[in-house]
Amino acid sequence: MHTPIAPEALLKQLNWRYAVKKFDPSRRVxxxxxxxxxxxLILSPSSYGLQPYRFVVITDQGVKDRLPPISWNQPQPRDxxxxxxxxxxxxxxxxxxxxxxxxxxxxxDVPEASLDGYKKMMLGTVNNMPEEELNxxxxxxxxxxxxxxxxxxxxxxxxxxxxxxxxxxxxDKLLGLTERGYTAAAAVAVGYRAADDSNSTLKKxxxxxxVGVIRV
Amino acid sequence: MHTPIAPEALLKQLNWRYAVKKFDPSRRVxxxxxxxxxxxLILSPSSYGLQPYRFVVITDQGVKDRLPPISWNQPQPRDxxxxxxxxxxxxxxxxxxxxxxxxxxxxxDVPEASLDGYKKMMLGTVNNMPEEELNxxxxxxxxxxxxxxxxxxxxxxxxxxxxxxxxxxxxDKLLGLTERGYTAAAAVAVGYRAADDSNSTLKKxxxxxxVGVIRV
Numbered sequence: 001m002h003t004p005i006a007p008e009a010l011l012k013q014l015n016w017r018y019a020v021k022k023f024d025p026s027r028r029v030x031x032x033x034x035x036x037x038x039x040x041l042i043l044s045p046s047s048y049g050l051q052p053y054r055f056v057v058i059t060d061q062g063v064k065d066r067l068p069p070i071s072w073n074q075p076q077p078r079d080x081x082x083x084x085x086x087x088x089x090x091x092x093x094x095x096x097x098x099x100x101x102x103x104x105x106x107x108x109d110v111p112e113a114s115l116d117g118y119k120k121m122m123l124g125t126v127n128n129m130p131e132e133e134l135n136x137x138x139x140x141x142x143x144x145x146x147x148x149x150x151x152x153x154x155x156x157x158x159x160x161x162x163x164x165x166x167x168x169x170x171x172d173k174l175l176g177l178t179e180r181g182y183t184a185a186a187a188v189a190v191g192y193r194a195a196d197d198s199n200s201t202l203k204k205x206x207x208x209x210x211v212g213v214i215r216v
Numbered sequence: 217m218h219t220p221i222a223p224e225a226l227l228k229q230l231n232w233r234y235a236v237k238k239f240d241p242s243r244r245v246x247x248x249x250x251x252x253x254x255x256x257l258i259l260s261p262s263s264y265g266l267q268p269y270r271f272v273v274i275t276d277q278g279v280k281d282r283l284p285p286i287s288w289n290q291p292q293p294r295d296x297x298x299x300x301x302x303x304x305x306x307x308x309x310x311x312x313x314x315x316x317x318x319x320x321x322x323x324x325d326v327p328e329a330s331l332d333g334y335k336k337m338m339l340g341t342v343n344n345m346p347e348e349e350l351n352x353x354x355x356x357x358x359x360x361x362x363x364x365x366x367x368x369x370x371x372x373x374x375x376x377x378x379x380x381x382x383x384x385x386x387x388d389k390l391l392g393l394t395e396r397g398y399t400a401a402a403a404v405a406v407g408y409r410a411a412d413d414s415n416s417t418l419k420k421x422x423x424x425x426x427v428g429v430i431r432v
Binding site for chain 2: 156
């Protein structure tokens with residue numbers, strides 16, 4: 001029997017969510033709860049399912065301490081529990097498509113040849129997109145995962161802060177992303193809000209739906 | 217008292233989700249449930265809260281019938297219940313920042329002048345990004361909202377299909393997006409899976425977490 005989550009319970013959580021400016025550095029997300037959020041992250045959909053990204057999960061305090069100076073001095077990377085860097089693929093290529101096709105064949109227990117049509121379609125996309133566009137495409141996929149993680153964390157009552165204010169080149173160097181063929185697209189700090197985070201009491205601001213939603 | 221959603225209930229829903237290829241054209245998402253999903257959409261976070269996008273919600277069957285030919289003949293836009301086009305801003309500018317600052321001042325009942333520092337920061341970003349990068353930035357924000365909607369729909373037991381295979385120029389023309397200063401970035405078909413959608417029984421394929429997640 002399929003029993004989804006009550007819509008009003010979800011809305012309550014999404015309204016509870018806000019971009020945390022000050023985390024409580026003494027609180028950590030439990031291993032059990034983190035595992036659920038990590039699974040949510042992995043379950044994010046992406047174009048063709050290609051997942052042109054890696055998730056870097058930073059919990060080492062020594063490393064976290066080095067992040068504010070390369071994040072416009074924002075304290076969240078240091079004070080949160082789990083800091084997730086969304087590393088998007090640079091130069092997605094035929095090799096990536098091939099690895100993915102092999103993975104589909106293995107998981108679904110089907111011959112690789114049965115995926116030839118799908119493979120050709122993916123290669124058509126990957127091989128024909130100009131390099132810059134391709135890298136933006138990979139980044140956009142990572143942003144879907146970002147949205148997924150933010151919604152999932154809010155749902156289960158874990159705080160977060162999405163962060164674009166990170167210096168990608170410095171993150172790439174520190175985390176060894178460049179040599180892996182990835183680059184830091186954005187990040188999400190995950191943890192628990194400090195009791196005195198002044199942002200937590202601010203009213204949410206969104207455009208009037210009459211402006212932001214066009215009904216056809 | 218804060219009672220978030222049970223983590224295992226959320227995971228169950230995220231595992232239930234898949235990209236629907238064949239919708240049941242006879243089933244419609246109720247107005248009540250849609251209202252929750254639309255609120256989830258609006259609650260999506262964005263850079264500075266600037267929301268450089270509009271959500272086009274298409275329910276008119278006559279319009280939906282015109283979408284497959286400009287969507288690589290995919291049937292989902294026609295057969296789903298609510299078709300959402302994520303229209304991202306083209307050329308976000310000082311006027312957008314100004315409108316947003318006015319909105320913050322109104323919602324939070326604070327003088328506009330108290331937001332001068334924040335405004336300056338946003339203008340610094342918007343005015344200094346090269347046009348192309350700015351448009352990709354706006355598109356990336358829309359992708360966060362896409363992730364948010366997909367997670368929210370799954371949570372409440374509504375099916376969906378994220379779609380990048382839409383011809384933006386044709387959508388822009390049909391929906392009058394160009395003259396509004398927006399462009400179709402991507403779309404999500406929302407509704408209910410057909411009983412015989414063969415995709416619904418396929419095993420999910422994701423990279424091994426040992427590969428996809430880098431722990432630091």
